Amino acid sequence: MKPSILQLNPILVPAINDKLRELYTVHRLFEQDNKDAYIQEHGASIQGVITGGHTGISNELIERLPALKVIAVNGVGTDAVDLGFARARGLPVTGTFGALTEDVADLAIGLMLAVCREICAGNEFVKTGSWVRNPHPGALPLSRRLSGKRVGIVGMGKVGRAIAQRVSAFNCPVSYTDLRRMEDLPHQFVPDLLSLARGCDFLVLCAAADKAHGIVNAAVLDALGKDGYLVNIARGKLVVEEDLVEALTNGVIAGAGLDVFVDEPNVPSVLFGMDRVVLQAHRASATVESRTAMGEMVLASLAQALAGERPEGSLTT
Numbered sequence: 001m002k003p004s005i006l007q008l009n010p011i012l013v014p015a016i017n018d019k020l021r022e023l024y025t026v027h028r029l030f031e032q033d034n035k036d037a038y039i040q041e042h043g044a045s046i047q048g049v050i051t052g053g054h055t056g057i058s059n060e061l062i063e064r065l066p067a068l069k070v071i072a073v074n075g076v077g078t079d080a081v082d083l084g085f086a087r088a089r090g091l092p093v094t095g096t097f098g099a100l101t102e103d104v105a106d107l108a109i110g111l112m113l114a115v116c117r118e119i120c121a122g123n124e125f126v127k128t129g130s131w132v133r134n135p136h137p138g139a140l141p142l143s144r145r146l147s148g149k150r151v152g153i154v155g156m157g158k159v160g161r162a163i164a165q166r167v168s169a170f171n172c173p174v175s176y177t178d179l180r181r182m183e184d185l186p187h188q189f190v191p192d193l194l195s196l197a198r199g200c201d202f203l204v205l206c207a208a209a210d211k212a213h214g215i216v217n218a219a220v221l222d223a224l225g226k227d228g229y230l231v232n233i234a235r236g237k238l239v240v241e242e243d244l245v246e247a248l249t250n251g252v253i254a255g256a257g258l259d260v261f262v263d264e265p266n267v268p269s270v271l272f273g274m275d276r277v278v279l280q281a282h283r284a285s286a287t288v289e290s291r292t293a294m295g296e297m298v299l300a301s302l303a304q305a306l307a308g309e310r311p312e313g314s315l316t317t
Helices: 013-022 035-045 060-064 082-089 099-118 119-127 158-168 193-198 219-225 241-249 267-271 287-305
Strands: 004-007 025-028 044-050 070-072 149-155 174-177 203-204 229-232 257-258 277-279
Touching: 013 082, 013 287, 044 287, 060 082, 070 287, 099 119, 099 203, 099 229, 099 257, 099 277, 099 287, 149 158, 149 193, 149 229, 158 174, 158 193, 174 193, 193 219, 203 267, 219 229, 241 267, 267 277, 267 287
Parallel strands: 004 025, 004 044, 044 070, 149 174, 149 203, 203 229, 229 257, 257 277
Antiparallel strands: none
16 A cells, blocks of 8 residues: 655646656645645545645644654745754654755846846837837936846855855855854855845845744845845745835835745735836746756655655754
C-alpha cells in the first residue's frame, strides 16, 4: 500500500506530479471545498505533507495528522511553519534550499533594471501607439542608470550573495546588513538597516522573514531617499506596506520593484498607475528549471523521511 501524502499547494511541473502519483497516494487538500471534513476522513493516514513557503502549515493541522513523519516545504521560506513546534515533536521540516537561488537573483536584477530604466512604461508607450502620436524625444521622462549605483543588500545568504555577484558586473559598490559580518565577503558590512538605507541607491530585500516583520518602515524609506529604489524578492511582511505606499505616492523614494506583498494576492491598487513601480506576482522562482529542481528535492525529502532517515536539509531534526 502506498504511503499517503497531503499536498497543500499545487506543483506546476507535470513530471514531478507523475512521480508523486507513482510513489504515493496523494491527497490534494487545496482542491477540496470542505477541508475540515477531508482531514477528518484522511488525516490519520497522512505520513508526509507538501506545502509552500507562503502557505506553511498550522500547528492545529499538524496535531490532526498523528502519523506525520515529514513536512516538505516546496520553497525556501519557513516562516509559515512553527519550527519550534515541529522540533519538539521530532518532526523534520525541509526546504528546497539552493534550488531557486539563481532565478531569484536574476529577477532581482530584472526588477532593478526595469524600475530605474522604466522599461515597463517604455513598453506601454510603444504598444499603445503613444510613440507615434508623440514622437518627440521628451515624450517620456529620462530614466536612470543602474551601472555604478550603490546597492545595499538586506540578508547576505545564498540569494544575497548571488545578487552581489551580479551587480558587480554593473560596477555597483555593495554593502549589506545581516545578523553578523560575513568574514569571507569583501563587501562593506553595515550593522543597522537605517544606515544601510542612507548609504545606498538600491535597497534589496533578501532576508528570511522567520523573525523579521515590518523592518522597512517610514524611517528606512526616508533614509533611502528621493533618488533611492526598494526591491523586494523576499517576503512582503518585511515592509510596512502602508509606509511604502505613502513614500511612493509622495516621492519620498524614486520607485520600487516588488515581487512579494503583505496580503497576497491583494496588492494596493494605488501602485498600479505608477510608472516607477514594477510589480510581479510572487514569481521569482517561477521557472521550469527552478521548479523542477525544487520538486526533486521535495521527493527526496519524502523518500528519506519515510525510510526512517533524517532528510537532507532538515531544519528541525
